[in-house]
Amino acid sequence: MAFFRNLFLLLLVVNAAFLGYDHFKGGDIAVSLVDNAKRLDVPTVQSHFQQTWTSIKSTNPEKLAGHVNAAFDQLKGFNSFSDVVDHVRAKVSGAVGGSADAGRIILEDNVFVLNDKNFDKVIDGSRPALVEFYAPWCGHCKKLAPTYAELGEAFATVQDRVVIAKVNADEQRDLGARFGIQGFPTLKWFPKGVTSPDGIEDYRGGRDLDSLSKFVHEKSGVRPRVKSHKSDVVVLDSQNFDSIVKDPSTNVLVEFYAPWCGHCKNLAPIYEKVATAFANEPNCKVAKIDADSERTIGTEYEISGFPTIKFFAAGENKEPVAYEGPRTEAGFIEFLNKQCGTQRLVGGSLDATAGRIAELDQLAIKFASTSDKAAREAIQKEATTAAGELGTRNAKFYGIVMKKVLEKGDGFIKTETARLDKIIKSNTVTSSKVDDFTVRKNILAAFDKKAKPVSKDEL
Numbered sequence: 001m002a003f004f005r006n007l008f009l010l011l012l013v014v015n016a017a018f019l020g021y022d023h024f025k026g027g028d029i030a031v032s033l034v035d036n037a038k039r040l041d042v043p044t045v046q047s048h049f050q051q052t053w054t055s056i057k058s059t060n061p062e063k064l065a066g067h068v069n070a071a072f073d074q075l076k077g078f079n080s081f082s083d084v085v086d087h088v089r090a091k092v093s094g095a096v097g098g099s100a101d102a103g104r105i106i107l108e109d110n111v112f113v114l115n116d117k118n119f120d121k122v123i124d125g126s127r128p129a130l131v132e133f134y135a136p137w138c139g140h141c142k143k144l145a146p147t148y149a150e151l152g153e154a155f156a157t158v159q160d161r162v163v164i165a166k167v168n169a170d171e172q173r174d175l176g177a178r179f180g181i182q183g184f185p186t187l188k189w190f191p192k193g194v195t196s197p198d199g200i201e202d203y204r205g206g207r208d209l210d211s212l213s214k215f216v217h218e219k220s221g222v223r224p225r226v227k228s229h230k231s232d233v234v235v236l237d238s239q240n241f242d243s244i245v246k247d248p249s250t251n252v253l254v255e256f257y258a259p260w261c262g263h264c265k266n267l268a269p270i271y272e273k274v275a276t277a278f279a280n281e282p283n284c285k286v287a288k289i290d291a292d293s294e295r296t297i298g299t300e301y302e303i304s305g306f307p308t309i310k311f312f313a314a315g316e317n318k319e320p321v322a323y324e325g326p327r328t329e330a331g332f333i334e335f336l337n338k339q340c341g342t343q344r345l346v347g348g349s350l351d352a353t354a355g356r357i358a359e360l361d362q363l364a365i366k367f368a369s370t371s372d373k374a375a376r377e378a379i380q381k382e383a384t385t386a387a388g389e390l391g392t393r394n395a396k397f398y399g400i401v402m403k404k405v406l407e408k409g410d411g412f413i414k415t416e417t418a419r420l421d422k423i424i425k426s427n428t429v430t431s432s433k434v435d436d437f438t439v440r441k442n443i444l445a446a447f448d449k450k451a452k453p454v455s456k457d458e459l
Contacts, residue, residue, distance in 0.1 A: 110152035112165035115172050120195065122163060128220045129163035129190040130203065130212075135170035138184040144207050151212050154224035162220040163190075189219060206265040232275035234287035238294050244287065245312050251340045252285045252312045253323065253332070258292035261306040267327055274332040277348035280432050283314060284340035311339060348431070353454045355439030356446060359386060360398040361453035364446040367402055368410075376406060397443050405447070417444050 103117035112122050114131070123129050132148055134141040152164045169176035169184065179188060179197055187203035194200060205211045213224040236244060236254065245252045255271060257264040275286035291298035291306070301310065301320065309327075310320035325331045330346050337344055343354040360383055367379045380402035387395035404412045420441045424434055445451060 107152075108166075109149035110156040110159075110164070111149060112159075112163055114165050114167045114175070116174055119167070119172075119175055122165060123190055123195055125193045125195045127161055127163055128192045129165055130216055131163075131188050131190060132166040133169040133176060133179065133181045133184065133186045133188070134166060135184040136168060137170070141185045144185055147207065147209050147212070150209050150226075151216070151224075154209070154213050154226045155216065155222065157225060158222050162216060162222045164216070189215075191219070206262065208265060208269065210268075211265055231272060232279040232286065233272060234275075234285050236287050236289035236294075238297060241289065241294075241297055244285065246318050247314075248316050248318070249314060250283055250285055251314045251336075252287055253336060254310050254312065254320070255288040256291040256298060256301065256303045256306065256308040256310070257288055258306040259290060260292070264307045267307055270327065270329050270332070273329050273348075274336070277329075277333055277344050277346075278336060278340075278342065279348075280435050281340065281342050281344070284336055284342055286336075311335075313339060350435055350438045350442070352442055352445070354435075355394045355442050356454045357390065357395055357398070358454050360395060361446045361451070364398055364401075364443070365449060365451050365453060367405075368447045368451070369449040373406070376402065380406065394439055394443065397440060398446075401444060401447060413444055413447050417441055420444070 103121070105118050105122060106113050114122055123131065130151075132141075132144070134144075148164075148166065155162055155164050167175055169181045169186075175181075179200065189201040189203055191199060191201070203212075203215065205215050209226065213226055216222070217224055234244060234252075244250070245254060253274075255264075255267070257267075271286065271288065278284045278286055289297060291303045291308075301308075309323040311323055312318050312320050323332075323335065325335050333344050333346055336342060343351045345351050363379055363383045363386070367376055367383075370376060370379075380399060383402055384396075384399040387399050401413070401416075404416075420437045423429060424437050424441070429437070446453070
């Protein structure tokens with residue numbers, strides 16, 4: 001008896017912790033359970049009991065093994081505890097008896113939401129379809145979701161000719177079994193006239209919008225309307241290659257790629273982020289060239305595989321150096337910072353030393369370390385002279401800050417830092433202005449007697 005009591009208490013604690021975590025994350029599992037309980041009546045309970053008893057009586061070793069295997073398949077898709085919570089939420093939300101609207105054809109982000117009641121109404125052979133079989137708790141499915149919604153939008157105006165659809169195959173298990181779904185997400189192409197598993201094609205291409213939309217276009221002949229996204233990658237060809245890459249004033253990172261190359265497609269979103277990070281660096285360009293089409297240039301630079309990435313340093317000697325670092329945003333940014341003398345972080349922002357000047361940092365610290373007005377005025381005069389010799393905006397800002405402090409007091413540093421920080425985080429100014437305000441904020445940080453001046457090696 002003690003064993004069962006302890007087991008009951010353990011399960012009670014685990015359930016309380018689970019529901020507490022869900023509530024903390026903004027979930028409503030507990031509320032859904034209460035709502036479900038309110039809807040129960042005697043006939044419903046008797047029906048569930050009868051179904052459970054029938055299932056128990058029909059269980060045999062083969063079926064039991066199948067249930068165990070299915071459970072392990074689900075576990076493979078859980079990447080975190082949050083995935084488990086999402087899985088339970090999905091089960092609870094669907095636990096209320098059959099919905100009267102289950103057979104309705106509904107759209108979510110211009111993607112048809114299919115279930116066992118409406119699947120054959122939509123996938124009826126009258127038009128081709130791409131169907132994603134997913135599970136709400138699957139990490140890869142979550143990652144694909146926004147791209148798949150964009151795909152639905154791209155074909156939103158031609159839904160009478162091609163269908164973009166999805167099935168929650170964790171909930172709609174009969175549909176999953178019908179089409180042999182063994183993992184998530186699984187994408188299948190239903191050609192026009194095909195409704196059964198025979199003749200269906202597994203989609204094995206890239207999971208980016210470009211790859212998916214091209215696949216649907218090639219299979220259906222229907223042209224998508226994909227919203228154009230601004231790209232900061234410089235596109236090279238035989239006409240502009242020399243003028244850009246061989247410019248002695250510019251450092252250029254060049255990706256030699258082929259449109260059909262899978263590794264190139266996987267690199268594309270990373271490469272876009274790197275280009276955006278350096279968009280405000282005039283002496284550091286991120287570029288690409290279709291070396292499969294521009295074969296003369298590919299041959300000149302001995303391109304034998306895709307993607308091949310080479311760096312052309314500024315200067316008269318533009319002999320390229322092969323990039324052999326990690327093909328990650330952090331890897332590329334670290335490499336380009338070293339080669340171009342820039343100070344970018346992952347995401348594109350400037351680091352905390354950007355814009356600071358070692359010589360003027362020392363004067364700023366000296367200024368902050370004294371409260372004597374005459375001494376401060378002398379330091380401000382010295383900083384103004386040094387800034388004049390350097391002739392840069394950043395250098396002049398040191399003297400401007402000192403003048404403001406002399407006029408308004410030490411509180412100016414804190415007030416101005418807070419103002420700049422608010423503007424930087426507001427997303428209301430251009431990226432070049434964000435850089436400018438970040439530099440000013442960095443320089444303000446030097447006006448602290450405990451500050452450490454930047455070394456010339458950091459610049």
